[in-house]
Amino acid sequence: MQLVQQCHAWVAQGQLQAAMVAYKDWIAQHPAEPSSAVAAFNLAALLNQNGQKEQALTFNKLATQIQPRLYQAWVNLGLCQESLGQTQQALQTWQQALMEAPGQVILLNHIGRAQEIAKDYAAAQKSLLQSLVLDPQQPDVWQHYLHLRAKQCQWPVAHTIEGLPGFEDAQDMIERLGPFGILSQSDDPHIQRACAQRFLQRKQAPIPPLPPTPSPRRPGPLRVGYLSGDFKTHAVSILMTEVFELHDRSRVQVWGFDYSDPTPTPMRQRVLAAFDHHVPLHALSDAQAAQAIRDADIDVVIDLTGLTAGGRMAILAYRAAPVQIGYLGFMGSSAMPGLTHVLADAFLVPPALQAQFAEQVLYLSCYQANDRQRAIGPTPSRASCDLPEQAFVLCAFNNTYKITPAVWRVWMRILQRAPTAHLWVLEDNPQAKIQLLRQAAIEGIGPERLTFAQRVEPQAYLARLRCADLFLDTAPYGAGTTASDALWAGLPVLTCPGRSMVSRMAGSLLMAVGLPELIASDWQDYEDKAVGWAQHPQPLQALRQSLQERRDSCRLFDTPTFVRDLEQVLIGVSAPRNIA
DSSP states (O other): OHHHHHHHHHHHTTOHHHHHHHHHHHHHHSTTSHHHHHHHHHHHHHHHHTTOHHHHHHHHHHHHHHOTTOHHHHHHHHHHHHHTTOHHHHHHHHHHHHHHOSOHHHHHHHHHHHHHHTTOHHHHHHHHHHHHHHOOOOHHHHHHHHHHHHHTTOSSSSOOOTTSTTOSOHHHHHTTSOTTGGGGTOOOHHHHHHHHHHHHHHHOOOOOOOOOOOSSOOOSSEEEEEEESOOSSSHHHHHHHHHHHHOOTTTEEEEEEEOSOOOOOHHHHHHHHHOSEEEEOTTSOHHHHHHHHHHTTOSEEEESOSSSTTOOTHHHHTOOSSEEEEOSSSOSOOOOTTOOEEEEOTTTSOHHHHTTOSSEEEEOSSSOOOOTTOOOOOOOOTGGGTOOTTSEEEEEOSOGGGOOHHHHHHHHHHHHHOTTEEEEEEOOOHHHHHHHHHHHHHTTOOGGGEEEEOOOOHHHHHHHGGGOSEEEOOSSSOOSHHHHHHHHTTOOEEBOOOSSGGGSHHHHHHHHHTOGGGBOSSHHHHHHHHHHHHHSOHHHHHHHHHHHHHTTTSGGGOHHHHHHHHHHHHHHHSOOOOOO
């Protein structure tokens, strides 16, 4: 204990090396004593903190050998292996520890997380279920467990188990979903916002804002800071890159505040080249990141990640900029502290929906940005896509977690009523494919009426959309980037807007291309439209021709006009300044 106390004191004084030497000396002098397991564990933590991951791995392994029941060492050993790219070894370490040590809940959670990252969803779900049976009071584990069921199309997502704490009430289980997961399971804006608020209360303690800046602010171009963990090959960057490039530098100076995966990719390189100033935040705490925004004297921060995976919501809580806007990453009211506004359009957030937002809504003529430089490859044959040549092909390429039982039943009724119709679905994971085929069989639809598409690179993905006749949208989480992909490729999109912002994305895009005929008034109308066009395709072909003719001139793909519109909104909401 004296050794540990002394080493803690040295670390607090910045004398990391002294502490590491002391732990090494102790281990050398007492190689087999249980105390050396603690010394090795603490030493490994310091080595990891110092970036010496290989040595950290060695001493974590030593700690487990000296004291196999020290489960924290098993956890850290696996984390070291994972950080070195040894994912399979990490899984094996944690699975071995389940037999060796207590702390099963923590170990199971790490196992489930690693399995989910590896897209082994069935195994991940099993691990998290074991963890929840041991300890139901784990909100983060609940939201991952339920979202895994949604990804695999395991319906109902909220399955009840009588007598098992936490599993008795279906509605209570649904509301355990995280703010992102709830978007695909409930169209009620009240429930969506309540989930976001509960998540924030659990994750983020109140943060006092930075002191206000003196006014008046300096003259010159508006300083706009884009904040994101998705400056990489991601839907947000796919939509936004040309916007960064086209900003009028006499009016707007573009800053990129970046905590994205730094692995070089063509998309990431293009994004970073579009910024006037790139500020990496990876090594900064949230408070330091907020201070970096303040030091840059940013007028408007646009957060492009929100309450999605990896989002650093605490940065906004410091209120480093006078105006902080949510856009694209999270399609709903996030209720994030410090977020003052959201960007939308009149279809996406009509007046009746405004009251559900904690943020003030700023209106664009069309909410979605787009990149006109997206290349489309040569159109493949239907045969090469495993599609029947003469069928009326209904394309449904949204992620599988967006498919609900209600939507699936509508699609099955379309197939029942239209014998020439064929459904083309994204094959995201094997479990989802098995479940969807099973559900189709229950509705009397054989496997020959469905084709499952593998993921392909972007140009080929856009090209094969042209093999379909009609894109079917989902609800309550509808298509955003995927819908604009279809429209860019010339494929009409059928949608049925709901009550929530996230259910109205495709409808907004169709208004922007001038095709309101593709917006259904309700699900019966959606079904009837699809069946009618499958049986009599000429009216749909006319809509498709209209889309192809107006694609390059319509509002949705007029990126220069979108950028001017965005700049005008940003200037209007900022403090008065001398801007050209």
